[in-house]
Amino acid sequence: MECMEVIQGRRSVRKFKDRAVGKEIIEELVKAAQMAPSAGNLQARDFIIVTNKITKQKLTKAALGQSFIEQAPIVIVAVANIERSSRIYRSRGELYATQDATAGIENMLLAAYSMGLGTCWIGAFDENAVSELFGIPDKTLPVAIIPVGYPDEQPAMPPRIAMERLVHWETW
């Protein structure tokens, strides 16, 4: 697929087929995330891959009951590694690690779509509950829960804000 075709075609998918996703596909998604830019190339992002049913149920609970999480065959938790970034960037490390992680997430979502998979970026969850569930250390922050699976729905594109309202030529 052409790059713009992938960018425009990707949708948030919240209904998945009961079909497994192979380990090699997950590795491809992580590779896509690794290729994203990062501040100082520190790659201050980590990914937890979840297949365990009970862990997925706990993630659903931590994410305010968004039950499609546990219906996905694979769930990836993206973590901003503030510790890795702030070693060099001190107080900017938190912002940079979050950006490193989120750049990786978007690559992952696009790569998944290009491989026929559906994903959804989930940001509404209890960070403390997720950190506790996985034993995520201090100075690392879970930023997104991403269910991954073969789509069982084809959502329409939610409307976008008109370009004229977003783009400020030369000045605000």
Ligand SMILES: Cc1cc2nc3c(=O)[nH]c(=O)nc-3n(C[C@H](O)[C@H](O)[C@H](O)COP(=O)(O)O)c2cc1C
């Ligand atoms: C930071 C962030 C947090 C989000 N959190 C949730 C969420 O908790 N639950 C959910 O169903 N979708 C969530 N989404 C997905 C958005 O609802 C979705 O991207 C938006 O409606 C546009 O639809 P599209 O992804 O199909 O283009 C989130 C997206 C982002 C970027």
